[in-house]
Amino acid sequence: MTEKRPNFLMIVNPFADAGQAKKIWQKIEVQLKEAKVNYRVEMTDHPGNGVQLAREFALHHKLGENWVVVAVGGDGTLHEVLNGLHLGGGDQIPLGYLPAGSGDDFARGVRLPTQPLAAVQKFLEVQHTTELDVGVYKDRIDAHETLFTNNVGVGFDASVVHAANAGQKDNLKKYHMQSNAYVASLIKTFFKQDAFGLTVKTDETERKFQHAFLVTTTNIKYFGGGVPIVPLADLHDGKLDLVVVEKMNAVRFVKLFVQMLATGNHLKSPVVHHFQTKQLHIETDMPENGQVNGENIQKQKFDLDFWVTQRPFWI
Numbered sequence: 001m002t003e004k005r006p007n008f009l010m011i012v013n014p015f016a017d018a019g020q021a022k023k024i025w026q027k028i029e030v031q032l033k034e035a036k037v038n039y040r041v042e043m044t045d046h047p048g049n050g051v052q053l054a055r056e057f058a059l060h061h062k063l064g065e066n067w068v069v070v071a072v073g074g075d076g077t078l079h080e081v082l083n084g085l086h087l088g089g090g091d092q093i094p095l096g097y098l099p100a101g102s103g104d105d106f107a108r109g110v111r112l113p114t115q116p117l118a119a120v121q122k123f124l125e126v127q128h129t130t131e132l133d134v135g136v137y138k139d140r141i142d143a144h145e146t147l148f149t150n151n152v153g154v155g156f157d158a159s160v161v162h163a164a165n166a167g168q169k170d171n172l173k174k175y176h177m178q179s180n181a182y183v184a185s186l187i188k189t190f191f192k193q194d195a196f197g198l199t200v201k202t203d204e205t206e207r208k209f210q211h212a213f214l215v216t217t218t219n220i221k222y223f224g225g226g227v228p229i230v231p232l233a234d235l236h237d238g239k240l241d242l243v244v245v246e247k248m249n250a251v252r253f254v255k256l257f258v259q260m261l262a263t264g265n266h267l268k269s270p271v272v273h274h275f276q277t278k279q280l281h282i283e284t285d286m287p288e289n290g291q292v293n294g295e296n297i298q299k300q301k302f303d304l305d306f307w308v309t310q311r312p313f314w315i
């Protein structure tokens with residue numbers, strides 16, 4: 001990227017963090033103006049609008065025009081903007097991110113401050129693009145291709161996301177990890193989520209699981225708003241990490257969860273299977289809930305191919 005500071009298109013989701021993002025954006029704007037940043041703003045006005053706005057922009061801006069598209073919101077907003085750029089042929093347009101959501105796993109994963117104003121300070125110091133890994137999955141059933149910065153979950157974590165997003169719709173408030181509502185939802189979902197059959201094919205191996213429970217393919221260390229599922233996940237290694245957790249009793253599950261939060265040693269447990277691979281295929285034997293970057297994927301029988309690509313980021 002040139003040494004001249006680029007122009008920025010800010011795609012802001014005012015609804016992120018249960019509506020707090022609107023106020024956060026007003027504060028961010030003060031800092032951008034003080035720093036004399038050239039930017040233009042588009043506010044999303046409905047779910048999915050981030051895809052449309054980014055796609056539209058990419059269709060009309062070719063490489064070399066010195067623009068960066070910045071997602072302002074949570075992991076869901078980042079996901080929409082990433083895929084909108086992709087759909088508009090803008091995979092080489094640098095993607096920036098200002099965290100203003102509730103979970104902010106990507107920000108944690110790339111060590112951006114999750115405190116929005118500190119994140120703007122860091123943003124203003126960026127001078128060049130950085131290539132980072134981005135995951136891609138393609139559905140063998142409908143041939144649809146989706147990019148992801150964070151993770152794709154099938155089974156338990158996806159069911160937790162579905163419950164949290166339903167809660168957000170009802171109360172305009174997403175569960176936070178520390179909240180009683182989150183813990184209550186986790187317990188309820190644990191008992192509702194049955195084991196399922198799963199086939200996994202990586203670069204090196206093929207495995208069948210009769211009692212899969214949580215199946216997460218991740219590009220970064222965190223999922224679920226700061227839970228370190230793969231402590232050593234690396235955004236530069238050209239690989240994805242897959243974690244398969246088998247169904248276990250509730251006491252053992254709580255112990256495993258605590259272990260995951262406290263030590264990261266959960267990957268050594270005999271009921272946890274960790275794969276690192278450039279390419280991956282997963283197939284479930286029955287319909288399951290899915291999630292990508294904390295957004296619902298409709299319950300379905302999954303038959304997915306995964307691989308990794310790289311794209312420029314402005315972070």
Ligand SMILES: Nc1ncnc2c1ncn2[C@@H]1O[C@H](COP(=O)(O)OP(=O)(O)OP(=O)(O)O)[C@@H](O)[C@H]1O
Pocket residue numbers: 013014015016017018044045046047048049050073074075076077078080100101102103104105174225293294295
């Ligand atoms: N104007 C809008 N009104 C309602 N929903 C919107 C609007 N714009 C975007 N959305 C939706 O808001 C949802 C949540 O956004 P996002 O994930 O960015 O925030 P979050 O859930 O608070 O953060 P995180 O995913 O980091 O926990 C997304 O599904 C997005 O489609």
